[in-house]
Amino acid sequence: MKLPREFYQRDGLTVARELIGKKLVTNLPEGLTSGLIVETEAYMGTIDAAAHSYRGKTERTKIFYGTGGFVYVYLIYGMHLCTNVVANVEDVPEAVLIRALEPVDGVELMKRRRGKNKLRELCSGPGKLSKALGVTKNFYGADLCGEEIFIETCRALPVTTTKRINVNYAGEAAEYLWRFVASNNAFLSI
DNA sequence: ACCGTGATGTTCT
DNA sequence: GAACATCACGGTG
Numbered sequence: 001m002k003l004p005r006e007f008y009q010r011d012g013l014t015v016a017r018e019l020i021g022k023k024l025v026t027n028l029p030e031g032l033t034s035g036l037i038v039e040t041e042a043y044m045g046t047i048d049a050a051a052h053s054y055r056g057k058t059e060r061t062k063i064f065y066g067t068g069g070f071v072y073v074y075l076i077y078g079m080h081l082c083t084n085v086v087a088n089v090e091d092v093p094e095a096v097l098i099r100a101l102e103p104v105d106g107v108e109l110m111k112r113r114r115g116k117n118k119l120r121e122l123c124s125g126p127g128k129l130s131k132a133l134g135v136t137k138n139f140y141g142a143d144l145c146g147e148e149i150f151i152e153t154c155r156a157l158p159v160t161t162t163k164r165i166n167v168n169y170a171g172e173a174a175e176y177l178w179r180f181v182a183s184n185n186a187f188l189s190i
Numbered sequence: 191a192c193c194g195t196g197a198t199g200t201t202c203t
Numbered sequence: 204g205a206a207c208a209t210c211a212c213g214g215t216g
Contacts, residue, residue, distance in 0.1 A: 041208070050208070052201095060201065078198030080209045097208055127209050166208060189209095191216080203205080 008068030012087040012094030016042035021157035026133040035101025038182040045093035050170035053093035064093035071142040080127030102187040125189040158183040
Protein backbone atom coordinates (compact mmCIF):
# COMPACT_ATOMS: atom_id res chain seq x y z
CA MET A 1 0.00 0.00 0.00
CA LYS A 2 2.65 2.59 1.03
CA LEU A 3 5.06 3.26 -1.82
CA PRO A 4 8.50 1.74 -1.22
CA ARG A 5 11.83 3.52 -1.64
CA GLU A 6 12.32 1.92 -5.06
CA PHE A 7 9.26 3.70 -6.44
CA TYR A 8 11.04 7.03 -6.01
CA GLN A 9 14.49 5.88 -7.13
CA ARG A 10 13.58 6.18 -10.82
CA ASP A 11 13.83 9.10 -13.21
CA GLY A 12 11.77 12.13 -12.29
CA LEU A 13 9.50 11.99 -15.34
CA THR A 14 8.44 8.42 -14.55
CA VAL A 15 7.87 9.26 -10.90
CA ALA A 16 5.88 12.40 -11.80
CA ARG A 17 3.65 10.46 -14.20
CA GLU A 18 3.10 7.52 -11.87
CA LEU A 19 2.28 9.71 -8.87
CA ILE A 20 -0.99 10.69 -10.57
CA GLY A 21 -3.72 8.63 -8.88
CA LYS A 22 -1.67 7.91 -5.75
CA LYS A 23 -2.74 9.23 -2.32
CA LEU A 24 -0.58 11.73 -0.42
CA VAL A 25 -1.11 11.45 3.35
CA THR A 26 0.05 13.46 6.37
CA ASN A 27 -0.56 12.06 9.84
CA LEU A 28 0.07 14.78 12.43
CA PRO A 29 -1.08 15.26 16.05
CA GLU A 30 -4.14 17.26 14.87
CA GLY A 31 -5.27 14.43 12.62
CA LEU A 32 -4.82 12.57 9.37
CA THR A 33 -5.38 14.34 6.07
CA SER A 34 -4.97 13.07 2.52
CA GLY A 35 -5.74 13.66 -1.11
CA LEU A 36 -5.48 11.93 -4.46
CA ILE A 37 -2.59 13.39 -6.46
CA VAL A 38 -4.07 14.87 -9.65
CA GLU A 39 -1.30 17.25 -10.81
CA THR A 40 2.51 17.05 -10.72
CA GLU A 41 5.53 18.61 -12.40
CA ALA A 42 8.96 17.07 -12.95
CA TYR A 43 12.11 19.16 -12.35
CA MET A 44 15.02 17.45 -14.00
CA GLY A 45 18.24 18.62 -12.41
CA THR A 46 21.16 19.65 -14.57
CA ILE A 47 19.36 19.55 -17.94
CA ASP A 48 16.43 21.72 -16.76
CA ALA A 49 16.78 25.50 -16.50
CA ALA A 50 13.54 25.63 -14.50
CA ALA A 51 14.83 23.37 -11.72
CA HIS A 52 16.23 24.73 -8.47
CA SER A 53 19.02 22.17 -8.82
CA TYR A 54 20.04 23.49 -12.27
CA ARG A 55 22.84 25.62 -10.88
CA GLY A 56 24.23 22.97 -8.59
CA LYS A 57 24.26 22.02 -4.95
CA THR A 58 23.48 24.69 -2.34
CA GLU A 59 22.19 24.62 1.22
CA ARG A 60 18.66 24.70 -0.20
CA THR A 61 19.08 22.09 -2.93
CA LYS A 62 21.28 19.58 -1.13
CA ILE A 63 18.28 17.28 -0.53
CA PHE A 64 17.99 16.84 -4.33
CA TYR A 65 21.35 15.10 -4.25
CA GLY A 66 20.28 12.41 -1.83
CA THR A 67 18.36 9.35 -2.95
CA GLY A 68 14.64 9.41 -3.84
CA GLY A 69 11.70 9.31 -1.45
CA PHE A 70 12.44 12.37 0.70
CA VAL A 71 10.54 15.65 0.90
CA TYR A 72 11.81 18.95 -0.53
CA VAL A 73 9.81 21.94 0.76
CA TYR A 74 10.60 25.55 -0.04
CA LEU A 75 9.11 28.98 0.56
CA ILE A 76 7.90 30.81 -2.52
CA TYR A 77 6.90 34.49 -2.85
CA GLY A 78 7.65 34.98 0.83
CA MET A 79 4.51 33.27 2.07
CA HIS A 80 3.65 29.93 0.47
CA LEU A 81 5.28 26.54 0.84
CA CYS A 82 5.61 24.10 -2.05
CA THR A 83 5.87 20.36 -1.42
CA ASN A 84 8.09 18.21 -3.63
CA VAL A 85 9.19 14.58 -3.74
CA VAL A 86 12.85 13.87 -4.42
CA ALA A 87 13.27 11.38 -7.27
CA ASN A 88 16.06 9.21 -8.67
CA VAL A 89 19.23 7.99 -6.99
CA GLU A 90 22.03 9.74 -5.14
CA ASP A 91 23.71 12.59 -7.07
CA VAL A 92 20.95 12.80 -9.72
CA PRO A 93 19.17 15.97 -8.55
CA GLU A 94 15.57 15.52 -9.69
CA ALA A 95 12.28 16.25 -7.92
CA VAL A 96 8.52 16.24 -8.48
CA LEU A 97 6.36 19.18 -7.41
CA ILE A 98 2.92 18.17 -6.15
CA ARG A 99 0.59 20.82 -7.58
CA ALA A 100 -2.94 19.65 -6.76
CA LEU A 101 -4.90 17.04 -4.82
CA GLU A 102 -8.47 15.86 -4.83
CA PRO A 103 -9.33 15.92 -1.08
CA VAL A 104 -10.00 12.49 0.47
CA ASP A 105 -9.49 12.15 4.26
CA GLY A 106 -9.67 14.80 7.00
CA VAL A 107 -11.65 17.30 4.95
CA GLU A 108 -12.85 19.20 8.04
CA LEU A 109 -9.28 19.65 9.27
CA MET A 110 -8.16 20.79 5.83
CA LYS A 111 -11.00 23.33 5.73
CA ARG A 112 -9.90 24.68 9.13
CA ARG A 113 -6.24 24.94 8.10
CA ARG A 114 -7.17 26.71 4.89
CA GLY A 115 -9.97 28.91 6.19
CA LYS A 116 -12.01 27.84 3.17
CA ASN A 117 -15.13 25.72 2.84
CA LYS A 118 -15.32 24.89 -0.84
CA LEU A 119 -13.81 21.48 -1.59
CA ARG A 120 -12.48 22.82 -4.88
CA GLU A 121 -10.46 25.49 -3.03
CA LEU A 122 -8.71 23.22 -0.51
CA CYS A 123 -5.86 21.66 -2.50
CA SER A 124 -6.01 23.16 -6.03
CA GLY A 125 -2.48 24.60 -6.04
CA PRO A 126 0.94 23.82 -4.56
CA GLY A 127 0.70 26.39 -1.75
CA LYS A 128 -2.89 25.46 -0.98
CA LEU A 129 -2.29 21.74 -0.60
CA SER A 130 0.81 22.29 1.52
CA LYS A 131 -1.26 24.35 3.93
CA ALA A 132 -4.21 21.93 3.86
CA LEU A 133 -1.95 19.00 4.76
CA GLY A 134 -0.16 20.92 7.53
CA VAL A 135 3.22 20.85 5.77
CA THR A 136 5.76 23.26 7.30
CA LYS A 137 9.38 24.00 6.45
CA ASN A 138 10.28 21.43 9.12
CA PHE A 139 9.23 18.82 6.55
CA TYR A 140 12.38 19.57 4.60
CA GLY A 141 14.15 16.19 4.33
CA ALA A 142 11.26 14.15 5.79
CA ASP A 143 11.30 10.48 4.76
CA LEU A 144 8.31 9.44 2.66
CA CYS A 145 8.88 5.90 3.89
CA GLY A 146 8.10 7.13 7.44
CA GLU A 147 4.86 7.73 9.36
CA GLU A 148 4.37 11.52 9.27
CA ILE A 149 4.06 11.93 5.52
CA PHE A 150 3.83 9.18 2.91
CA ILE A 151 2.17 8.16 -0.37
CA GLU A 152 -0.06 5.13 -0.95
CA THR A 153 -1.23 3.31 -4.03
CA CYS A 154 -4.85 4.17 -4.77
CA ARG A 155 -6.22 4.10 -8.31
CA ALA A 156 -5.17 4.23 -11.94
CA LEU A 157 -6.17 7.46 -13.72
CA PRO A 158 -5.71 8.57 -17.35
CA VAL A 159 -2.91 11.14 -17.59
CA THR A 160 -2.46 14.19 -19.84
CA THR A 161 0.80 16.17 -20.22
CA THR A 162 1.17 19.95 -20.63
CA LYS A 163 3.80 22.67 -20.22
CA ARG A 164 4.72 23.53 -16.66
CA ILE A 165 3.14 26.49 -14.89
CA ASN A 166 5.00 29.77 -14.20
CA VAL A 167 8.44 28.78 -15.47
CA ASN A 168 8.64 31.37 -18.25
CA TYR A 169 12.07 32.42 -16.99
CA ALA A 170 13.47 29.02 -18.08
CA GLY A 171 13.74 29.65 -21.85
CA GLU A 172 13.47 26.48 -23.92
CA ALA A 173 12.83 24.36 -20.81
CA ALA A 174 9.53 26.21 -20.34
CA GLU A 175 8.25 24.38 -23.43
CA TYR A 176 8.81 20.85 -22.16
CA LEU A 177 5.66 18.84 -21.45
CA TRP A 178 6.68 18.01 -17.92
CA ARG A 179 3.41 18.73 -16.15
CA PHE A 180 1.21 15.69 -15.58
CA VAL A 181 -2.51 15.96 -14.80
CA ALA A 182 -5.37 13.54 -14.25
CA SER A 183 -7.42 14.03 -17.43
CA ASN A 184 -10.57 16.13 -16.95
CA ASN A 185 -10.21 16.26 -13.18
CA ALA A 186 -12.13 19.01 -11.33
CA PHE A 187 -9.43 19.66 -8.69
CA LEU A 188 -6.51 20.94 -10.81
CA SER A 189 -4.72 24.21 -10.06
CA ILE A 190 -5.94 25.75 -13.34
C1' DA B 191 -16.02 35.22 -15.83
C1' DC B 192 -11.46 37.64 -16.10
C1' DC B 193 -7.91 40.81 -14.94
C1' DG B 194 -4.47 43.57 -11.67
C1' DT B 195 -2.25 43.95 -7.56
C1' DG B 196 -0.29 43.50 -2.98
C1' DA B 197 1.56 40.56 0.52
C1' DT B 198 5.82 38.55 2.25
C1' DG B 199 10.83 36.21 3.31
C1' DT B 200 14.62 33.25 1.31
C1' DT B 201 17.98 32.49 -1.86
C1' DC B 202 21.34 33.65 -4.95
C1' DT B 203 23.75 37.44 -7.80
C1' DG C 204 18.76 43.99 -4.44
C1' DA C 205 16.18 41.22 -7.75
C1' DA C 206 13.69 37.34 -8.49
C1' DC C 207 10.72 33.94 -7.08
C1' DA C 208 7.72 26.30 -9.28
C1' DT C 209 1.75 31.56 -5.33
C1' DC C 210 -2.70 33.04 -3.38
C1' DA C 211 -6.57 36.03 -2.18
C1' DC C 212 -8.91 39.89 -2.94
C1' DG C 213 -11.26 43.63 -5.11
C1' DG C 214 -12.33 45.75 -9.35
C1' DT C 215 -14.76 45.53 -13.77
C1' DG C 216 -17.71 43.11 -17.13
